[in-house]
Amino acid sequence: MNLKGKKIKLHDNALRDGMHSVSHQFSLDDMVRMAVALDEAGMPLIEVTHGDGLGGSSVNYGFGKHTNREYLEAVVPKMKNAKISALLLPGLGTVDDLEMAAGCGISTIRVATHCTEADVSEQHIQKAREYGLDTVGFLMMAHMTSPEALLEQAKKMVDYGANCIYATDSAGYLLPDDVTDRIGALREGLSNDIEIGFHGHHNMAMGISNSLAAIEAGAVRIDGSVAGFGAGAGNTPLEVMVAVCNRMGIETGVDVDKIMDVAEDIALPLMPTPTRIDRDSLTLGYAGVYSSFLLHAKRAEKNHGVPAREILMALGEMGAVGGQEDMIEDVALDIKKKSA
């Protein structure tokens, strides 16, 4: 694989996807310290919100320690070069939340839908363009549809006004060839002024390999998170990604020593338990289940005595999509009833 001379933009998700690892409990100080350190390391784009984005704070997904407004107001003014992004899932967050985030000074909004449901993003993408934001269509659980169907959904988001489209491997299920097919279909089918991105999860340890496959197929934005902070077994660990990119001659603009230090000195001490591939997070990748379900399933195991792995497998079989965290307890109760 020769990727020498390719230029990519890394997008750190530790302060958004990483919120899943801490049940959305980062303090404002945690957020600011990590964002400032990432900025100093040269990270160009950093996402900051509740793990489920704007409007995410809830019984269903967990209440955030602070509101999204408080996090954004704390972090945005501290940035020297890095830009801040926010995530919005239509059906959960609204254009009112988008307006709030735009007012806080975000540069980028990522409007996220299930990979077959892009047409719920019209209101939000249009509004984001009116605000002049860098507007990203974020197609989640991209393994659940074909590359051709993914392209059709991407075209809708581009029609609404998105200037960048992501194939999002929310379950950490995709293997490198699957990534090549999806990113390739998007690159070939969308006009050249539309950027393509890839968001990986490390549940099958494919974060780095999949990201390289994505770059080879035409992606220029790559998500990950420092120390792999993120849902499930985490996102593509960015300090590793930067090191690999340096060896391969891919330009990221991020200082490898500095980002290693952010991972080791700031991010890792904030993890209540290590974000790693255990039997439950591996099951997410293996069965194609939304990574954010992990801690909820572990909690259901504790409360109802049903193994998390069994719950996750059942959710995979029923075709649960992102956001259906409410089904975790329901499935646990069903399994418990059956075995009673």
Next chain:
Amino acid sequence: MAINCAMIGSGNIGTDLMAKLQRSPNLNPVWMVGIDSESDGLLKAREAGLKTTHEGVDGLIPHIEEDNIQIAFDATSAYVHGENNRKLQEKGVLVIDLTPAAIGPFCVPPVNLKEHVGEQEMNVNMVTCGGQATIPMVAAVSQVQPVEYGEIVATVASKSAGPGTRKNIDEFTRTTARAVEEIGGAKKGKAIIILNPAEPPLIMRDTVHCLTETEPDQKAITESVHAMIKEVQKYVPGYKLKNGPIFDGNRVSVFLEVEGLGDYLPKYAGNLDIMTAAGTRTAEMFAEEIENGTLTLTKLT
């Protein structure tokens, strides 16, 4: 004597509603209004012998007097409801709003239908499908003790969510959240909607989380929830308590499944049924009022 009705909007909701009205003892569906002459809804309406127009509400207005249309159901979109409502009210037609526009008072039949009697209202809003499915449960809890926060999660099959629902997704969450407060009785409300494309399509699922102000009275809440389930089942037989209520500290959670009658879309689309059945139930109450003279329709100009 049945009251003559018109359905505005020939999508999933409007077409399912037609089947419900055809079975109603005191409502008579006469007109179906669409914007595409080839739409499946208009086709079905013509087959059923209804009058149709594909020129929107303007195609209906000239016929209101001659066909004595007294009740209209708007199943278009929140964006056009205001204008539709204005035109219909000028003709003295009572409007049942099935969009999330919510310009009139909310109606969730098992909770507050009776409060609408004698109010001389000319527009009532049916909240949303998720609201109809979940607000009775929030009310069942808040009737026992104060609910600080009510949150509902509605998951519907992708195939049952038409273009109107998709374009109105923000209106869905806002309107439902407001009705969780105003009709459900929660001090603060939140609503979440999820579309799931699984094949075969999944039956509508709804989860209701309430945070009570003080320790929940488990026995009283459980009884109240079961009693409310029976109330909803009177007009939506496929409304089912799947799990719960479960109690975790001050959290009360109820897991519901709503199976439809399969009138227009197959049975998985309980979200259509609960909306159209609630709209029909509400219109039947108003029809009784019109017949017995407690409600006189007036032209608003």
